[in-house]
Amino acid sequence: MPGVPDPRRSAGQGLAAPARLRWLVAELVCRRTESRTARTLVFDVPGWPGHLAGQHVDVRLTAEDGYSTQRSYSLASAPDGDRVELTVQRVPDGEVSPYLMDTLEPGDRVELRGPVGGWFVWRPEQSEPVLLVAGGSGLVPLMSMVRVRGAVGGRAPFRLLYSVREPDDQLYVPELRRGAPGLDTAYVYTRRAPPQHPRAVGRLRADDLVRPGWSAQSRPTCYVCGPTGFVESAASLLTGLGHDPDRIRTERFGPSGG
Template sequence: MPLWTPASVESTERLSPRIVHIRLRPQTWRQPRAGQHVDVRLTAEDGYQAQRSYSLLSPPELESFYDLAIERLDDGEVSPYFFDVAQPGDEVEVLGPVGGHFVWPTDQVRPVLLVGGGSGVVPLLSMAQHRTALRDPQPPMTLVYAAREMAELILWPALQALEQQSGFTTRLVLSRASTAPRPQDKVGRIDAAYLASVLQPLGQSPLVYVCGSNGFVETVVQALLALGVPPADIRTERFGG
């Protein structure tokens, strides 16, 4: 049987027009691996229950808490509660952390490419934060973050701070922006040519993690395969339709 544990809402914070940061304090905390997720369950006064899976934003080093970044879906049963209703002290239930495929094994030395679309960047941010928290020098890591415009980026100042760490870089791909904020960024959509320019500095045999909507992941994976990245080196996490 699943082992659900009570959790209280510690804090809430809007990260973008449609994404809210929720910090949960579970009664029983289990250290996650970077890239894992938790299931969250709500129970109404009439006993009706709804649950959803959310990737962890927090790195394994954040003890006692699970940080989530939840996108508000207008037809959702869980996300509108966290976006519009949840207050510190509210009680929910959590299960996990769970997931073993979409995690970054920190004992490997290969370079890492992270590609996230919209809220799909959340587990990748956990990996990026985890990398900087490790004491030993870590392999190069590049995050390609795709969004419609700068206003939709979450934790951009924190990402810029992470870039001060050796070997970590970010690339932005903004589909509705008029100009790219930096020379290394792109206006438009991710394509094979842009991914080739990102892969080149990483050298041979990078591990690649791709997270986003079904369509986004499919587009990125097909471009990576066309560039010769072996399927076994590509790990994906998908949501929505």
């Protein structure tokens, strides 16, 4: 998540980090490029308690002079012992994301606190169909759900609708290209589409949610993540198609200073 989670994302669901959570030292193991503006950072976090797909963490940086700042980022990985993966997207003129992407080197350390959040999560015991709707880097927590499902051999049918400005902005390209059993993926391009893409360029529409999605009669759980405007539009389209509002879970990006 490229910024602080918006407190409006799940009103009334207790979004603040529980007081019992403590800061843990995280050492960068490696990093890999996901797109022209995003990287995945892989950390070893001794004492990591594990997490659920869809949760996020707070990241704290502290300078030698004592100045400290923190941001929240979604967890991208399935649980894997003490190892944690975050995908960070560069925020223009940001304070934290350029440091994490360009300056932090393997062996360097930061502090993590988490996991945080209990509403926007997918649990392996869920068996109902799932519709994932991602706007830009809103794919990150949804990718954690896809990976957890794969790791546990989950049979719940998943469908992913991924909206990005243009192909160069896509995350996890090789992984999504390989596909996963039971995962259907469709793309919406809002600025520039690849050659022969069957859909015209433009914003998300109701028919985008019908073609790759589940009908309201299938009673899927819908997870929608992305910038606030995208999330509000997608949630409104889903309710307009007859989906139960109680089965639509949303996560929004708020301003953070990057």
